[in-house]
Amino acid sequence: MARTKGSVGATTQKAILDAAKTLIVKHGFEAMTLRQLAAEVGVQPASVYRYIDSKDALLAALMSTHMDALICAWEALEDKGETPDEQLEAFVAFHIRYHVERREDVFIANMELRSLGEAARADVVAKRRAYELNLWRILEEGVKTGDFPETDLEVATYAILAMLTGVCFWYRPDGRLSIEQIIAVHQGLVMRGVVSGALQTA
Amino acid sequence: MARTKGSVGATTQKAILDAAKTLIVKHGFEAMTLRQLAAEVGVQPASVYRYIDSKDALLAALMSTHMDALICAWEALEDKGETPDEQLEAFVAFHIRYHVERREDVFIANMELRSLGEAARADVVAKRRAYELNLWRILEEGVKTGDFPETDLEVATYAILAMLTGVCFWYRPDGRLSIEQIIAVHQGLVMRGVVSGALQTA
DNA sequence: CTATTAATCAAACGTACGTTCGTTTAATTA
DNA sequence: TAATTAAACGAACGTACGTTTGATTAATAG
Numbered sequence: 001m002a003r004t005k006g007s008v009g010a011t012t013q014k015a016i017l018d019a020a021k022t023l024i025v026k027h028g029f030e031a032m033t034l035r036q037l038a039a040e041v042g043v044q045p046a047s048v049y050r051y052i053d054s055k056d057a058l059l060a061a062l063m064s065t066h067m068d069a070l071i072c073a074w075e076a077l078e079d080k081g082e083t084p085d086e087q088l089e090a091f092v093a094f095h096i097r098y099h100v101e102r103r104e105d106v107f108i109a110n111m112e113l114r115s116l117g118e119a120a121r122a123d124v125v126a127k128r129r130a131y132e133l134n135l136w137r138i139l140e141e142g143v144k145t146g147d148f149p150e151t152d153l154e155v156a157t158y159a160i161l162a163m164l165t166g167v168c169f170w171y172r173p174d175g176r177l178s179i180e181q182i183i184a185v186h187q188g189l190v191m192r193g194v195v196s197g198a199l200q201t202a
Numbered sequence: 203m204a205r206t207k208g209s210v211g212a213t214t215q216k217a218i219l220d221a222a223k224t225l226i227v228k229h230g231f232e233a234m235t236l237r238q239l240a241a242e243v244g245v246q247p248a249s250v251y252r253y254i255d256s257k258d259a260l261l262a263a264l265m266s267t268h269m270d271a272l273i274c275a276w277e278a279l280e281d282k283g284e285t286p287d288e289q290l291e292a293f294v295a296f297h298i299r300y301h302v303e304r305r306e307d308v309f310i311a312n313m314e315l316r317s318l319g320e321a322a323r324a325d326v327v328a329k330r331r332a333y334e335l336n337l338w339r340i341l342e343e344g345v346k347t348g349d350f351p352e353t354d355l356e357v358a359t360y361a362i363l364a365m366l367t368g369v370c371f372w373y374r375p376d377g378r379l380s381i382e383q384i385i386a387v388h389q390g391l392v393m394r395g396v397v398s399g400a401l402q403t404a
Numbered sequence: 405c406t407a408t409t410a411a412t413c414a415a416a417c418g419t420a421c422g423t424t425c426g427t428t429t430a431a432t433t434a
Numbered sequence: 435t436a437a438t439t440a441a442a443c444g445a446a447c448g449t450a451c452g453t454t455t456g457a458t459t460a461a462t463a464g
Contacts, residue, residue, distance in 0.1 A: 002458035003411040012411080026316060028230030034452060046454080047412050055452065110371075111313060114228060149394065155379065155387040162368025163361045169312075170360055177357065185357040192351065204428035205441040214441080236422060248424080249442050257422070406464085413458070421450070428443070434436085 013051050015041045020058055021104040029059050029108075029115045059112060060120035066105040067127035073098055074134055084142030085191065091135055092190050093183045095164045100179055103168045110165070132157055160190060215253050217243045222260055223306040231261050231310075231317045261314060262322035268307040269329035275300055276336055286344030287393065293337055294392050295385045297366045302381055305370045312367070334359055362392060 019040040023032040034055060038045040052058045077094055081087035099106050109128075113121055136157045142148035167182060177185075221242040225234040236257060240247040254260040279296055283289035301308050311330075315323055338359045344350035369384060379387075 002413050003460045004413090005460070007411050007460075009411065027232050028313075029233075030229050031232030033450080035450075043411095044413055045452080046414080049453075050411065111230075149390075151390060152379070152383075152387045155384060156391060158368060158372055159365045159388060159391055162371070163365035166360060166364025166368070169364070177354070181354075182357060185354045186361060188351075188353060189358060189361055204443050205430045206443090207430070209430075209441055211441065235420080237420075245441095246443055247422080248444080251423075252441065408461100408463075410461075411459085413456100415455090415457105417452105417454080419451075421448100424447080425445085426443105427445105429441085431438100431440070433438070 009050075012041065012043065012047075016048060016051050017062065020062065021108065024059070024062075024112065025104050025107050029112045056115075056117060056120075059108075059115055060117070060123075062105070063109055063112065063116065063124050064120065064127070066102070066109055067124055067131070070098065071127060071131050074131065084138060084145055084147040087138045088142065089187050089191065091138060092160075092164060092187050095135075095161070096167055096183050096186060097179060099165055099168050100171050100182075103171070106165060106168045132161065135160060163189070211252075214243065214245065214249075218250060218253050219264065222264065223310065226261070226264075226314065227306050227309050231314045258317075258319060258322075261310075261317055262319070262325075264307070265311055265314065265318065265326050266322065266329070268304070268311055269326055269333070272300065273329060273333055276333070286340060286347060286349040289340045290344065291389050291393065293340055294362075294366060294389050297337075297363070298369055298385050298388060299381060301367055301370050302373050302384075305373070308367060308370045334363065337362060365391070 016037065019037055020032070023036055023040065026032075027036075034048055035045050038048050041048070052061075074094060077090070079090060081090040109124070113124065116124060136153055139148060139151075139153050139156055139160075143150060143153070164186060167186070171179075171182070218239065221239055222234070225238055225242065228234075229238075236250055237247050240250050243250070254263075276296060279292070281292060283292040311326070315326065318326060338355055341350060341353075341355050341358055341362075345352060345355070366388060369388070373381075373384070
């Protein structure tokens, strides 16, 4: 056999990327085999090489594409708010909404930095840093204007991001709360804090 | 060759578990090979089977042991605080301090649930739930006494845990801040919130 | 309706996998 | 010192790995 009836390159390409994400989440990148991937797509192992240069390049493409899309999605967001308060609320909503719909990409981006080559890793790390800066700058401005209390900006940035991204690890589409409700709870936690009245500094 | 001079079972056992943790973090459990593990310990692959029943059993033992130790460490903590405020501060400090010193175990516990068999997975999930309940109950009491504002207890529990555990992913022993400083910042974020004065509900 | 290009195949390369087996040497006990 | 136990060994099992090669068929263009 050779070329199959109805085969289309773009379709196979997308099927390969989708199957790869699922297999990487389930087994880890190193443990995923191209034979599994080919079987999932319904194709012979050799055929996968029409669409990827190597297993390593596949991972690099997946992660880099994810980071690019994330950064672009934030830039494309229309209402990013005016005041620091509004901006922070907008960021919380955007981050949860975007990540919860792409849990496979988020899982891979968080787990498989270890499997990237040096150049690809540097690329992804730089893009992650660029995205983090969006939140960092919001906090910085809020502290500057006095809207937010003094705190360590780096730690606060990481802490808020970890909290928001964490939703991906327990969210289920058929769960008790809708995404909008989950966003509201997190906005409350970030904006008011868990203990709004306790231990005021000023 | 056979038994080597100076070989002691307990020593080899510990070396195997330590090397396994490092290799799992670096490659993922499925991708870690027993041949790598044996080489790291300085022993033949067959020798590893004096200390483990199978590769799967090794992972189950690592994860279950970690969860047991975590639960026991919290139970053994002397000063858990009296008021909800004190209890929450104590939990934040304990959680960060304990996890930051065991980053390999934390990474494995968060990543490799997927590689556990059904029984072992249920065991670890139950223990994780038991640990989470410690924080959940503190928040519940604080809301009941009016010390904490109303919020969804489940989401708040997960959100705080994600934020605290997240420290493991960027903490470096030679970093800018000490563990005690990092704890203080997180206590501030959890207790006062990022924006203490904004959007007060009551 | 032929020529070309796109999409896939089958087969093979050397290498490595988890695990079992029976053997061999070191340390401990009697 | 002799018997026993603890701790390791080397070799092998069938299976699967990432990747390359050249052939083969389907769709498209002239």
